[in-house]
Amino acid sequence: MTGRLASLFLLTLLGCCGLGGCGGSGDPSSKVLVIGLDGATWDIINPLMKEGRLPNIKALVDSGFASHLQTDVPSLSPIIWTTIATGKPPDQHGIKSFMLLDPKTGATVPYTSNMRRTKAFWNILSEEGLSCGVVGWWISWPAEEVNGVIVTSYSAVKVSNRLWKGTIFPDLEDQTYPQEFMKTVRPIIEDCERTVNSELQARIFSRVDTKKLKPIQNTVIDDTRNVFLADEIYSRTAEHLLRERKDLDVVSVYLSGTDVACHRFWKYYKPRGLPEFNTTQEEVRMLGSVIPDYYEHIDRIIGRLVAIDPDRSVVLISDHGFQAETRQGMGQNERSGGHEKKRLPGILLLSGEPFVRKNLTEKPGRSELPTIYDVLPSLLYLQELPTALDMPGRVLKEAFKKDVLLDRPVRSQDTYDLGAASSGAPVAPIASDLDRALQERLENLGYLMLQQQNEPQTGNQDQPLEKSDDEAESKKKKDD
Numbered sequence: 001m002t003g004r005l006a007s008l009f010l011l012t013l014l015g016c017c018g019l020g021g022c023g024g025s026g027d028p029s030s031k032v033l034v035i036g037l038d039g040a041t042w043d044i045i046n047p048l049m050k051e052g053r054l055p056n057i058k059a060l061v062d063s064g065f066a067s068h069l070q071t072d073v074p075s076l077s078p079i080i081w082t083t084i085a086t087g088k089p090p091d092q093h094g095i096k097s098f099m100l101l102d103p104k105t106g107a108t109v110p111y112t113s114n115m116r117r118t119k120a121f122w123n124i125l126s127e128e129g130l131s132c133g134v135v136g137w138w139i140s141w142p143a144e145e146v147n148g149v150i151v152t153s154y155s156a157v158k159v160s161n162r163l164w165k166g167t168i169f170p171d172l173e174d175q176t177y178p179q180e181f182m183k184t185v186r187p188i189i190e191d192c193e194r195t196v197n198s199e200l201q202a203r204i205f206s207r208v209d210t211k212k213l214k215p216i217q218n219t220v221i222d223d224t225r226n227v228f229l230a231d232e233i234y235s236r237t238a239e240h241l242l243r244e245r246k247d248l249d250v251v252s253v254y255l256s257g258t259d260v261a262c263h264r265f266w267k268y269y270k271p272r273g274l275p276e277f278n279t280t281q282e283e284v285r286m287l288g289s290v291i292p293d294y295y296e297h298i299d300r301i302i303g304r305l306v307a308i309d310p311d312r313s314v315v316l317i318s319d320h321g322f323q324a325e326t327r328q329g330m331g332q333n334e335r336s337g338g339h340e341k342k343r344l345p346g347i348l349l350l351s352g353e354p355f356v357r358k359n360l361t362e363k364p365g366r367s368e369l370p371t372i373y374d375v376l377p378s379l380l381y382l383q384e385l386p387t388a389l390d391m392p393g394r395v396l397k398e399a400f401k402k403d404v405l406l407d408r409p410v411r412s413q414d415t416y417d418l419g420a421a422s423s424g425a426p427v428a429p430i431a432s433d434l435d436r437a438l439q440e441r442l443e444n445l446g447y448l449m450l451q452q453q454n455e456p457q458t459g460n461q462d463q464p465l466e467k468s469d470d471e472a473e474s475k476k477k478k479d480d
C-alpha cells in the first residue's frame, strides 16, 4: 500500500509540475535550439533540397513540421526579430527601425536593448527559472542580465560602412553577459578572422576575378564576406554553448548572410527576371551561384549545430522571404533583391520529438498559416510555460503531436510584462559614449573608412545610413 501511495504521490507531483508552476520538464526534447536565418525562403531552399544540396535542412524537414511563416510590413530586421522575440507588435515593443534620433544629443544612433518596452524570450525564460544562451539577436546590446549567456549584436550601421549587420567587436563593453564570456568569444573571433576568409573564398567566391569586376562589385563582395564572417563567429559561439552548456534550456543563434546575399546577388542568381541590370554572362558565371552556395554553407553550419546535441528540438525561422527588386537611384543598382514592399512569408521549421511530420512548404494547405507572432507562444509551450493573453499569437497546436497536447494542455496567463518598460516613460538609447568608443576602435582597427555626423532623423527609414570612402561609390546604400 505504501508503495502504491508513494507512486500515486509521485504521479501527482509530476502531474502538477506538468500542468502548472514549474516550466521545463527535464525532457531533452524540451530543450531547444532556435536558429534565425534572416530572409531565408522556401523558394530558394526547396529547389536546392531537391538537388540534394541542403541535406541537413532536408533531414529537419523530413522529420518535422515545415511551413511558411507570415510576416509584417515593413519587414525590417530589427523590428521583425524583436516581434519574434517578444510576441508583440512594434507599437508595443517599441523597436521601429534601425536607428533613431537621440533627443538628448540630436545624434542618429542605433536602437539599444533598454529601449525594448516588452520582455523578450530571454527575459521571460530567466524570470521563470529557465536558462538560455542567446547569440546575435537584434537589438540585444547592451547585454541584459539573464539566467545563462547573451552574446549581443551591436548594429554598426552608423559608424562603419563595412559592417551593417550586427556583429561583435573585440573590445566593446557589454557585448556579453556575463562580461567574462567575452574571454570565450574573443579567441573564436580571432580564429574565424584567421581561417574563414580563405574558406569562404574557396566555397563562395572562387570564380570571382576581381580584375574583371567594377570597383563597386568588389566592394560589395568585401562587405558580404564580412557579414559571412559574422555568421561564422555567431555560429561557432553557439556551437561552443551547445557543447559546453548542455544545461541551457534554449540556445538561439541569428545568422544574417542569407539576407545579405539575396539583396546583393539576386540579379546574378536570376538575371532573366531583372533585364534592366544588363547582367553579363561573365558576371553570372562569377557571381550567379553566391546565393545557392551560401545556402549550402548555412546548411553545413546547421548540420554542425544540430549534431552537437541531437536530442534538442530545433526551431528554424526566418523573418521574411525574398523577391527580385530594383531600387532606382540607390546603390548604383547593386541592390537587386528585396522584401520590404510585400508580405513575403519566411520559413518555419519545427523538428524534434514533440513535433508532427508535415511539410506545408509547397502547398500551404487550408489551415491558418503560422505567423511571426506564434513563435514565442509555441516556444513557451515547448518549455511548459503558459502563453500570455496579451500576445496576439497562438501556440501552433497543429505542429505538436497529439499525445504532447493531451499531456500538456495549453495554459495562459495575462501577461509576462509586469515590470517591463512598457508602462514607463520613453527611454533614451544608450549610445553616445559607446558609439564614440566604437568609432575610435574601428578607426584604430582600420575598419572604419569614413564616419558620418549629424545624419537626419531616420525613425522610419528602411535603409541604414552610410557613406563610402570612395567618392565614386558615395551613393552606395546598405541593406537591412
Ligand SMILES: [Zn+2]
Residues within 6 Å of the ligand: 039, 259, 260, 263, 339, 479, 480
Ligand atoms: Zn533585408
